[in-house]
Amino acid sequence: MSNRILLVDDEEKLLNHLFEALSAKGYEVVTAKNGLAALKLYEEQRFDLVILDIMMPEIDGHQVCEKIRLENPEQKILFLTAKDSTRDKIEGLRLGAKDYVTKPYNSEELLLRIGNLATPSPTDQGAAATAILNTYSFGGNTINFKTYQASCNMGTIDLTQKEVMLLKLFIERKNQVISRTQILQTVWGYDVYPVTRTIDNFILNFRKYFEPNPAEPIYFYSIRGVGYKFTENE
Numbered sequence: 520m521s522n523r524i525l526l527v528d529d530e531e532k533l534l535n536h537l538f539e540a541l542s543a544k545g546y547e548v549v550t551a552k553n554g555l556a557a558l559k560l561y562e563e564q565r566f567d568l569v570i571l572d573i574m575m576p577e578i579d580g581h582q583v584c585e586k587i588r589l590e591n592p593e594q595k596i597l598f599l600t601a602k603d604s605t606r607d608k609i610e611g612l613r614l615g616a617k618d619y620v621t622k623p624y625n626s627e628e629l630l631l632r633i634g635n636l637a638t639p640s641p642t643d644q645g646a647a648a649t650a651i652l653n654t655y656s657f658g659g660n661t662i663n664f665k666t667y668q669a670s671c672n673m674g675t676i677d678l679t680q681k682e683v684m685l686l687k688l689f690i691e692r693k694n695q696v697i698s699r700t701q702i703l704q705t706v707w708g709y710d711v712y713p714v715t716r717t718i719d720n721f722i723l724n725f726r727k728y729f730e731p732n733p734a735e736p737i738y739f740y741s742i743r744g745v746g747y748k749f750t751e752n753e
Contacts, residue, residue, distance in 0.1 A: 522637045523547045523565065527557040527583065528572040528599065533622075537570075544630065546637065554578035561587055566594070568637040571616075573600040584614045585705055589687055595636045599624070655690050657751045658738065660729045662686055671728045681706060685721055689739070689749035698746040722747060 524546050528534045534550055541548045549564065551557040554575050561569070569587060573580035584596050596614075601622045618632050653665045661670045664687065667678045678686070684706045688697065702718055722741055726733040740748045 522567045523549070524633070524637060525549050525551065525557060525560060525564075525566040525569045527551045527554065527570065527575070527580070529553055529575045530572070540626065540630065541633065544634075546633075554580065554583040557583055558586055561590065568633065569594060569596045570599055570633070571596060573598060581610060581614060584616060586684075588614060589684065589691065589705060592691060597633065597636055599629075655686075658729070658731070662690075669728060672731070673728060676728060682721065682724070685718075686725070689747070692749075694748070694750050696742050696746045696748045702747065718747065 522545075524541060526534065526537055526541070526548055527550070528537070529552050531552070534552065538548050538550055549560055549566070551560055555577055557569075557571070558578075569584075571580040571583055575583075580598060580600065584598075587594050587596065596616045597618045597620065598616050599620050599622065617636055620629055620632060653663060655662045655664070659672075662678075662683075663669065664683055667680070667683055669676050669678055685702065688702065688705055699718060719741065722739050723733075725739045726736050729738055730736050738749060738751060740750060742748060
């Protein structure tokens with residue numbers, strides 16, 4: 520099976536050029552012209568590599584990267600962008616990108632970098648299989664990330680998109696304290712900051728859904744002045 524690449528850029532000329540160059544090398548390439556379209560494609564398909572432009576309308580490449588990494592922490596991502604500042608490169612690498620190429624680029628160099636990233640190793644394949652798990656169970660509760668439903672002490676309930684994103688973040692960083700700022704950036708986006716009590720209200724809901732006794736939580740903790748933590752005793 521050929522290696523699959525999701526190519527995301529709002530510059531149509533560049534998008535078409537790269538599509539043709541990568542297709543000629545034998546890659547199966549799927550394109551998107553904005554971040555929202557890219558996220559929809561990512562929910563529906565599997566990719567060995569995601570190539571992202573940063574400056575895009577509606578939702579930028581950094582935000583797309585963060586949401587993809589929340590879905591699959593092992594996904595390989597390469598940033599292709601006109602932004603050449605050290606700050607942007609550091610931010611991209613902080614979010615988990617594997618490489619960073621600045622426009623205008625040398626075609627031969629770019630194809631070599633893509634080739635190095637696009638071929639999955641056995642370790643990558645095993646990690647991807649783990650990341651694709653659709654459900655997570657703890658303490659008699661089961662969360663289904665595909666149907667946005669949970670089976671808990673309240674029966675089968677429907678979850679909102681934000682609830683699912685926040686639960687994924689907690690489970691991905693199980694037993695780690697996550698700061699309020701990290702949660703706001705990951706789940707709500709860089710420029711959207713809900714009122715102070717928003718996260719606390721989500722935690723209260725999670726306790727109501729999943730805790731044997733919401734007044735004495737054993738899974739979802741608020742650490743005063745620091746952040747929040749999901750703990751599961753093995």
